[in-house]
Amino acid sequence: xxARVRGREALTGYIFVxxxxxxxxxxxxYTVGYGLLLSFARWNGxxxxxxxxxxGNYLDLLYNDPTIAPLVQGAALRTLVVMIGVPxxxxxxxxxxxxxxxxxxWLRSAFRTVYFLPHVTAGIALFYxxxxxxxxxxxxxxxxxxxxxxxxxxxxxxxxxxxxALPTLIVVMSWSAVPVAMVLYLTGLQSIDQxxxxxxxxxxxxxxxxxxxxxxxxxxxITGAVIMLNVRDAMQGFQIFLLxxxxxxxxxxxxLGLESYNLAFVNAxxxxxxxxxxxxxxxxxxxxxxxxxxxxxxxxxx
Amino acid sequence: xxxxxxxxxxxxxxxxxxxxxxxxxxxxxxKDSKEILLDGHFIPSNxxxxxxxxxxxxxxxxxxxxxxxxxxxxxxVGVLVVYALAGYAxxxxxxxxxxxxxxxxxxxxxxxxxxxxxxxxxxxxxxGLIGTFxxxxxxxxNGTAPLSIMLLTNSFRSVPGELKxxxxxxxxxxxxxxxxxxxxxxxxxxITIALLTAVPTWNEYVxxxxxxxxxxxxxLPLALQNLNSSTAPQENVLMAASLIIVIPVIxxxxxxxxxxxxxxxxxxxx
Numbered sequence: 001x002x003a004r005v006r007g008r009e010a011l012t013g014y015i016f017v018x019x020x021x022x023x024x025x026x027x028x029x030y031t032v033g034y035g036l037l038l039s040f041a042r043w044n045g046x047x048x049x050x051x052x053x054x055x056g057n058y059l060d061l062l063y064n065d066p067t068i069a070p071l072v073q074g075a076a077l078r079t080l081v082v083m084i085g086v087p088x089x090x091x092x093x094x095x096x097x098x099x100x101x102x103x104x105x106w107l108r109s110a111f112r113t114v115y116f117l118p119h120v121t122a123g124i125a126l127f128y129x130x131x132x133x134x135x136x137x138x139x140x141x142x143x144x145x146x147x148x149x150x151x152x153x154x155x156x157x158x159x160x161x162x163x164x165a166l167p168t169l170i171v172v173m174s175w176s177a178v179p180v181a182m183v184l185y186l187t188g189l190q191s192i193d194q195x196x197x198x199x200x201x202x203x204x205x206x207x208x209x210x211x212x213x214x215x216x217x218x219x220x221x222i223t224g225a226v227i228m229l230n231v232r233d234a235m236q237g238f239q240i241f242l243l244x245x246x247x248x249x250x251x252x253x254x255x256l257g258l259e260s261y262n263l264a265f266v267n268a269x270x271x272x273x274x275x276x277x278x279x280x281x282x283x284x285x286x287x288x289x290x291x292x293x294x295x296x297x298x299x300x301x302x
Numbered sequence: 303x304x305x306x307x308x309x310x311x312x313x314x315x316x317x318x319x320x321x322x323x324x325x326x327x328x329x330x331x332x333k334d335s336k337e338i339l340l341d342g343h344f345i346p347s348n349x350x351x352x353x354x355x356x357x358x359x360x361x362x363x364x365x366x367x368x369x370x371x372x373x374x375x376x377x378x379v380g381v382l383v384v385y386a387l388a389g390y391a392x393x394x395x396x397x398x399x400x401x402x403x404x405x406x407x408x409x410x411x412x413x414x415x416x417x418x419x420x421x422x423x424x425x426x427x428x429x430g431l432i433g434t435f436x437x438x439x440x441x442x443x444n445g446t447a448p449l450s451i452m453l454l455t456n457s458f459r460s461v462p463g464e465l466k467x468x469x470x471x472x473x474x475x476x477x478x479x480x481x482x483x484x485x486x487x488x489x490x491x492x493i494t495i496a497l498l499t500a501v502p503t504w505n506e507y508v509x510x511x512x513x514x515x516x517x518x519x520x521x522l523p524l525a526l527q528n529l530n531s532s533t534a535p536q537e538n539v540l541m542a543a544s545l546i547i548v549i550p551v552i553x554x555x556x557x558x559x560x561x562x563x564x565x566x567x568x569x570x571x572x
Contacts, residue, residue, distance in 0.1 A: 006396070009395050009396055009397065009476070010395070010396065010397035010398065011397075012391075012395055012476045013391045013395035013396070013397030013400065014391075014397060016387040016388060016390055016391035016395065016476075016480075017387070017388050017391045017392070017403060019383070019384045019387060019388070020384050020385060020387070020388035020407070020447065020451070021388075021403070023384065023440065023443060023444045023447075024406075024407065024410075024444060024447065026425070026440075027422070027425070027440055027441050027443075027444035028410060028444055028447075030421070030425060031418040031421035031422050031425055032413060032417075032418060032421070034421040034424065034425070035417050035418055035420065035421045038420070038421070093316075096312070097312075097313070097316055100309045100312055100313055101313065103309060104306075104309060104310070104313070107313075111313050111317060113555075113556060113559060114317045114320050114321060115316065115317065115320050116555070116559065116562070116563075117320060117321070117324065117552060117555070118320055118323075120501050120551055120552075120555045120562065121324075121505070121548045121551050121552065121555075122505060123504075123505030123506075123507060123523060123547075124505070124507050124523040124526055124527060124544075124547075125327070125505075125523075125526060125543075125544035125545075125547040125548045126323055126544075126548070128526065128530065128540050128541075128544050129323035129324070129326050129327050129330075129541065129544055130323055132326060132330060132537050132540065132541065133322070133323065133326055133342070135342075137339075137340070137341050137342060138342045139326055139342030139343075139344070140342070141342060142341050142342030142343055143342070175319070175320075179320075183563055207305075235414070236414040236415055236416065238416065239507060239508055242508070243507070243527075257414070257416050260416045260417075261416055261419070261508075264416075264419065264420040265420075265512055273420060276420060277417065277420065277421075280414055280416050280417030280418075281417060283414050283416070283417070284412065284413060284414050284417055287412055287414065288412055291412065
């Protein structure tokens with residue numbers, strides 16, 4: 001009797017999981033397997049046959065191919081800059097913002113709503129609004145001129161000048177990432193035991209001291225999560241690059257995700273689809289390694 | 303007192319920075335086609351609604367809006383049905399392989415989107431789904447699997463076991479227990495998942511762009527991109543179109559924001 005009941009329960013379990021599993025088999029296993037196989041082949045997307053090249057694609061990307069490898073190395077460097085810049089800026093802005101928001105009561109939820117808008121609306125519409133703002137005749141330059149800071153204005157536009165294009169994109173990406181960081185910090189702040197802070201006050205610690213030696217260390221796991229999320233997004237996200245600069249000017253904002261996209265979809269009949277796939281897998285391995293390192297660092301701290 | 307003033311000054315300043323592109327959309331959409339070319343000043347001298355109206359009607363935005371609604375609606379309903387069932391199985395039912403399958407779904411979280419983008423397009427071709435709505439809806443549903451399964455499984459796990467036992471005693475089967483006990487109790491989690499699915503789907507651009515060729519099927523982001531790549535893109539039209547895309551999301555968010563915040567916290571606590 002008991003065995004029959006358990007058998008029925010197991011059967012129900014499989015039936016309930018079946019739709020998800022079927023979708024996963026087709027959309028997940030098939031695509032991942034296909035992508036992995038393709039990374040060992042050369043193909044232009046049209047010819048009926050693949051040419052197997054073993055790990056040739058990986059070697060070409062890393063150092064072997066005289067035209068692709070330098071491109072990938074440059075893109076890797078820029079991706080690294082984004083992976084450091086965005087999390088750093090996001091923490092530096094998000095943490096004080098959450099602390100300030102946690103101290104006030106009047107208008108708190110109104111501020112929180114406004115701060116969150118950049119996150120929920122993230123996408124092409126916002127990228128176009130920023131592009132519009134950053135043009136030579138755009139709003140940012142206009143504001144700088146009105147403030148008497150005309151010398152800072154960019155006559156070529158902020159995305160047109162090779163020196164400012166990548167930093168500008170990092171600022172826009174951080175702008176979209178701050179809301180999530182802020183909400184996570186706010187949750188963390190609300191779970192801190194007030195008596196800890198009161199005790200520090202009694203011991204004569206000032207506001208800044210309490211902040212640096214009590215609140216910040218207690219919230220390190222949240223900082224870890226924020227960094228993790230943003231490092232992943234910075235490495236994988238290329239939509240903003242595709243839409244705002246498409247790698248320009250002169251390749252100065254070409255990142256790995258965009259390069260992988262170009263190799264797959266802007267290949268003009270060249271057999272670069274396998275290279276695109278291989279590049280994706282290199283990024284996957286790096287993401288996994290970083291996640292693992294991050295987890296280790298977090299564990300050792302707590 | 304002084305500290306308070308500094309704090310509010312900082313908060314107001316960042317609120318302006320947060321709102322800046324949205325204000326710019328409004329400002330740009332209200333300018334006429336001559337004024338938009340001048341410079342980046344904020345207040346339009348002759349504000350006009352005609353750009354918004356003409357963008358909506360001349361450019362068939364009604365069609366694109368409808369397409370976006372169809373894609374977002376089917377994706378969201380699909381996610382809720384498929385992953386609520388799976389989450390219930392993972393949280394409540396005992397069957398061999400339960401943990402293994404659960405872990406397998408979560409591991410999808412680390413696969414970069416760009417790695418599977420091309421295989422998905424080839425799969426669409428093989429299944430004859432390229433350029434159709436199901437061709438993008440199915441990968442969209444599968445793409446939310448890790449987060450949806452994680453949040454729903456956690457939420458179903460927190461339902462007290464006594465509720466289930468009492469339903470069993472009343473002779474309710476598995477489907478009844480799921481439908482009339484677990485689903486109603488987990489309403490907040492379901493709404494959270496619906497929002498976390500609907501908003502990114504509404505904004506999605508890359509897969510849609512490489513999948514859909516027929517302009518009659520374009521979603522709003524593609525329609526907007528199409529406007530920009532036309533021969534003489536006008537910023538006031540672009541900003542009007544951007545506003546049309548962003549407004550429904552803002553309304554949805556302001557109405558249901560606590561579910562968003564809960565979802566984020568749940569996702570990180572895991």
